[in-house]
Amino acid sequence: MSDNSVAALLSPFQAVDATVHAPLAGVRVLMVDPFDASRSVLRQTIGQLGCKGFNTASTYADAMRVLRRAEGTVDLIFCEYNLNGTRDGQQLLEELRSERLVSLRTAFFMVTGESSYKSVVSVAEFAPDDYLIKPYSTDILHRRLSRTLYKKRILAPAYELIESGATKAAVEACLTIGQAHKVFLADCWRMAIDVLIGSGEDKRAEQLLQRLLALKAVPWAILGLAGVKSRAGDLGSAANMLEKLLADHPDFLRVHDVLADIKIKQGQQEEAMRVLQMAASKSSANVHRMRRVGALAEALGDVETAERAFSQVLDRTRDSAMLSGEDYGNLSRLLVAQGKNDLAEQLAGDQRRMMKGHKDLDMSTAMLAFHRALQEDEAAIEVAIQKMIEIEARDVAAEVSPRLVVQVIRACLDHGHDEPGFQIASRLAKRAGLDAAVLHDVREILDQHRAQQKRQRPFSADELDAAVKAVYDTGFDEEMRLRIERSLAVLMRRGPDVHVEAIAKLWAATRTKYGIA
Numbered sequence: 352m353s354d355n356s357v358a359a360l361l362s363p364f365q366a367v368d369a370t371v372h373a374p375l376a377g378v379r380v381l382m383v384d385p386f387d388a389s390r391s392v393l394r395q396t397i398g399q400l401g402c403k404g405f406n407t408a409s410t411y412a413d414a415m416r417v418l419r420r421a422e423g424t425v426d427l428i429f430c431e432y433n434l435n436g437t438r439d440g441q442q443l444l445e446e447l448r449s450e451r452l453v454s455l456r457t458a459f460f461m462v463t464g465e466s467s468y469k470s471v472v473s474v475a476e477f478a479p480d481d482y483l484i485k486p487y488s489t490d491i492l493h494r495r496l497s498r499t500l501y502k503k504r505i506l507a508p509a510y511e512l513i514e515s516g517a518t519k520a521a522v523e524a525c526l527t528i529g530q531a532h533k534v535f536l537a538d539c540w541r542m543a544i545d546v547l548i549g550s551g552e553d554k555r556a557e558q559l560l561q562r563l564l565a566l567k568a569v570p571w572a573i574l575g576l577a578g579v580k581s582r583a584g585d586l587g588s589a590a591n592m593l594e595k596l597l598a599d600h601p602d603f604l605r606v607h608d609v610l611a612d613i614k615i616k617q618g619q620q621e622e623a624m625r626v627l628q629m630a631a632s633k634s635s636a637n638v639h640r641m642r643r644v645g646a647l648a649e650a651l652g653d654v655e656t657a658e659r660a661f662s663q664v665l666d667r668t669r670d671s672a673m674l675s676g677e678d679y680g681n682l683s684r685l686l687v688a689q690g691k692n693d694l695a696e697q698l699a700g701d702q703r704r705m706m707k708g709h710k711d712l713d714m715s716t717a718m719l720a721f722h723r724a725l726q727e728d729e730a731a732i733e734v735a736i737q738k739m740i741e742i743e744a745r746d747v748a749a750e751v752s753p754r755l756v757v758q759v760i761r762a763c764l765d766h767g768h769d770e771p772g773f774q775i776a777s778r779l780a781k782r783a784g785l786d787a788a789v790l791h792d793v794r795e796i797l798d799q800h801r802a803q804q805k806r807q808r809p810f811s812a813d814e815l816d817a818a819v820k821a822v823y824d825t826g827f828d829e830e831m832r833l834r835i836e837r838s839l840a841v842l843m844r845r846g847p848d849v850h851v852e853a854i855a856k857l858w859a860a861t862r863t864k865y866g867i868a
Contacts, residue, residue, distance in 0.1 A: 385409050390407050430444070449672075570599075586617050590617070641661075644660040679706070702715060769800075812848070823861045823864065
């Protein structure tokens with residue numbers, strides 16, 4: 352996109368006055384608040400600011416229905432943090448972000464009577480455009496709205512290009528708008544960098560980040576640069592940057608997530624868990640983080656923490672579009688492994704009620720049956736795995752939640768169904784718009800499986816000779832002993848061989864040396 356074409360996009364917005372008397376004239380508003388009195392007061396207030404078009408919702412579910420029906424035509428959302436029941440405004444914001452139910456141009460104001468540390472940190476994590484602590488005056492609301500809506504109008508051309516997938520033009524537009532409106536320079540650069548990183552252009556993103564950080568130590572830019580360094584393999588440098596950033600900004604919760612990723616890559620799982628739990632102690636609202644806490648706790652053998660985390664995820668996603676069969680599968684697996692079969696059956700009943708008509712229901716039901724089969728016999732396991740393979744094959748529209756499919760892949764590979772497991776992994780990897788974290792999990796599962804296969808593959812004669820000599824000199828573990836003896840048995844079945852016989856004698860001497868019966 353040329354400078355002239357970007358300028359043409361910007362021209363309708365150049366004359367916008369941030370201090371216009373009626374900032375809500377022509378703005379379509381949604382008010383989400385369970386209290387009639389609060390809705391009435393807010394409606395009167397925004398009416399004084401020029402708003403004529405508005406909808407109201409008293410519950411989380413009502414808000415979702417309005418927003419789905421509105422199809423992106425809502426310009427401004429006022430949402431009360433406390434929505435009563437099991438939902439809150441933060442969950443609504445998280446779901447809108449994850450499901451992309453509102454445009455980048457839609458402004459989201461969180462309204463709350465709570466100014467407690469934990470509530471503010473929780474709300475701020477999902478970046479509402481602003482939040483208002485009650486009580487607030489019409490004058491305060493006027494100033495905050497004028498500023499936010501002015502910013503949204505100025506950035507509208509960039510939002511449009513980002514949402515249309517025109518990444519190169521979007522980056523150019525962001526940088527051009529930033530130069531034209533210096534007050535929004537940091538916002539524009541941040542959008543440009545996010546687009547670059549999202550499209551895999553880490554080198555150009557790094558150039559912009561370095562230029563910005565040369566001017567000012569902006570926390571989000573430090574986080575972005577650390578992410579770039581981590582993806583380039585410079586884990587130590589990235590970890591050091593993030594640990595210093597956390598020391599200076601302990602409530603920047605996203606830093607914990609990226610630092611935990613790095614710690615896992617460095618093989619420091621316990622340290623990764625500490626970092627994630629530090630974030631969870633400040634805000635337990637982030638569903639993605641709680642899933643990670645559960646998975647990591649399970650890998651570390653901390654079943655109690657894993658069960659608690661997966662239970663929290665289900666509590667927060669129930670009755671929302673974020674509900675996934677993955678979450679039932681995670682909790683079911685832990686319950687069955689602990690012998691809590693009654694609770695597992697209750698969970699299965701809850702799943703049938705909550706996921707009726709859900710795209711994940713068939714696969715999730717089959718996954719729960721697989722978990723129960725693990726307590727039975729090989730025949731039951733075989734039936735359960737074949738059922739999951741069959742359901743995945745029917746999913747030609749690729750609708751089943753990717754993370755649930757990841758669990759199917761793991762089940763196949765763990766129980767000798769390598770070919771369908773690799774086929775399912777290949778189909779999943781080809782899905783459009785697949786989350787990078789899911790793709791990472793699939794690759795990790797496949798790499799672990801290949802490594803396991805390599806460890807279990809019988810040695811050739813030369814490999815066996817080297818392995819036995821190494822064991823004789825330095826000692827061994829049980830896994831190596833089993834592989835040596837399995838390999839020796841395979842080679843000896845092939846018939847007389849002087850080399851193999853010599854290896855067998857050395858192995859006998861090795862057993863004697865280390866007192867193996």
